[in-house]
Amino acid sequence: MEQSFGRVGRMVEMILIAVFVILWMAMVSDSKPGRSGLWEELKERIPLRAEIIKDAGINGIRNARNELVPILSYENYLEEDSLFLPLFRYALQTEMFPLQQYSVDYWEGVDNFSSLYSDAVPDYFTESDDESVEKKKKDAGTMETTGEGASYTIKELSDYDFLLSHFYIVDSTTTMTREDLNGKKLVTEDLSVDLDGDSGKEPLVLIYHTHGSETYKEEKGKSGSVLDVGKALKKELASYGIASIHDTSIYDQVNGELDRNAAYDYAGDSVEATLKKNPSIQVVLDLHRDSVEDSIHLVTEVDGKDTAQIMFFNGVSRLKSGELTYLKNPNKSSNLAFSLQMQLLAAKYYPDFTRKIYIKGYRYNLHLARRAVLIEVGAQNNTVSEAKNAMKPLAEMLYRLLSGEKAYRQ
Numbered sequence: 080m081e082q083s084f085g086r087v088g089r090m091v092e093m094i095l096i097a098v099f100v101i102l103w104m105a106m107v108s109d110s111k112p113g114r115s116g117l118w119e120e121l122k123e124r125i126p127l128r129a130e131i132i133k134d135a136g137i138n139g140i141r142n143a144r145n146e147l148v149p150i151l152s153y154e155n156y157l158e159e160d161s162l163f164l165p166l167f168r169y170a171l172q173t174e175m176f177p178l179q180q181y182s183v184d185y186w187e188g189v190d191n192f193s194s195l196y197s198d199a200v201p202d203y204f205t206e207s208d209d210e211s212v213e214k215k216k217k218d219a220g221t222m223e224t225t226g227e228g229a230s231y232t233i234k235e236l237s238d239y240d241f242l243l244s245h246f247y248i249v250d251s252t253t254t255m256t257r258e259d260l261n262g263k264k265l266v267t268e269d270l271s272v273d274l275d276g277d278s279g280k281e282p283l284v285l286i287y288h289t290h291g292s293e294t295y296k297e298e299k300g301k302s303g304s305v306l307d308v309g310k311a312l313k314k315e316l317a318s319y320g321i322a323s324i325h326d327t328s329i330y331d332q333v334n335g336e337l338d339r340n341a342a343y344d345y346a347g348d349s350v351e352a353t354l355k356k357n358p359s360i361q362v363v364l365d366l367h368r369d370s371v372e373d374s375i376h377l378v379t380e381v382d383g384k385d386t387a388q389i390m391f392f393n394g395v396s397r398l399k400s401g402e403l404t405y406l407k408n409p410n411k412s413s414n415l416a417f418s419l420q421m422q423l424l425a426a427k428y429y430p431d432f433t434r435k436i437y438i439k440g441y442r443y444n445l446h447l448a449r450r451a452v453l454i455e456v457g458a459q460n461n462t463v464s465e466a467k468n469a470m471k472p473l474a475e476m477l478y479r480l481l482s483g484e485k486a487y488r489q
Contacts, residue, residue, distance in 0.1 A: 230427045232488045236262035246422055246436055253397050253440035259415060266423065268416040270450055271483035272361050280322060281359035286312055286366060287326035289346040292337055293368035295463040303463025305368050308456050311467040315474035324353060347444040354447060363448040369455035376460050379431040381472050387457030387465040389473060390434040391418035394443040408442045413449035423486035424476045432472055
């Protein structure tokens with residue numbers, strides 16, 4: 080009797096979902112004339128994009144197939160080193176009809192929904208009590224160093240576990256696969272550019288700040304911001320004959336108030352426009368200031384000067400629940416190669432300069448260029464002078480990489 084009731088309940092649930100989908104699609108269809116004030120309000124309040132409907136339809140068909148013939152789904156979840164975990168994950172995460180989860184996410188709040196289903200990254204990127212970020216604040220990700228420069232062999236870097244433990248912090252919201260961390264492929268990828276000819280005239284590097292409001296510890300009554308750091312990097316790059324564009328726009332404020340819900344959307348649009356206008360640009364750097372516990376001071380010494388430590392940051396367009404298909408990044412592998420090669424050069428020449436590379440689940444506009452990376456320069460406990468001092472070794476590492484130098488040993 081209970082089993083029969085369960086089947087009936089399941090049918091009722093599916094009927095309700097079908098009705099919900101029909102009503103929702105009727106409400107948000109762009110083909111419907113938007114004459115009603117209520118309709119206009121709904122369109123503004125429901126941040127739904129065409130790709131969500133598309134993905135929902137595809138997932139709905141796939142889930143229906145899997146519901147009728149479960150064995151057909153298992154082939155999609157088998158992994159090289161795991162047998163039972165993918166099946167268990169499938170049972171937990173894909174059994175529910177996708178649009179049902181979308182509705183739950185939406186009613187949690189529009190801002191939450193926007194952060195999940197667009198490139199708008201939630202506030203917990205640097206500031207909040209999100210558990211994963213709190214772990215990051217307690218672990219500054221300091222590289223293990225010997226006090227002198229070191230280089231690694233291809234054999235060492237080809238070892239997934241060695242690479243992961245020595246160079247990365249993976250946020251608890253995402254995962255790094257063996258395909259992602261193919262060390263030999265990442266460190267041997269050619270990321271050099273032609274630095275002769277017109278390279279000193281045409282811009283090669285774009286420097287910008289998604290969170291341009293981030294400031295540093297006061298020094299002589301002045302705090303300074305990441306914009307000052309970007310200006311210093313532009314100057315250092317010029318000393319190597321590398322021309323750059325420094326975008327000083329503020330993307331994390333709306334009407335003068337701090338608002339980071341759509342900062343990555345705004346910044347992404349601007350970066351795309353700049354790249355279209357300046358096709359010579361090959362490197363895109365998003366400079367930030369990190370947030371750590373007050374007891375942590377991210378500082379080292381370079382050429383006798385107190386220098387803020389930096390951290391390369393990659394987004395892999397994947398959460399633990401699966402790939403973020405609406406945030407595809409065709410340049411993900413090159414992004415990872417770029418940050419790792421920069422990390423290896425720093426380990427060789429300035430071993431205490433960089434923290435471990437931080438990996439998180441969104442894409443942070445890194446899909447816009449092969450040589451794109453987000454860089455955390457110090458934190459709130461650093462002075463702007465310390466942060467600006469970090470631009471000299473950073474510019475040097477970038478020059479070495481673009482010149483074709485490799486930091487590994489055979």
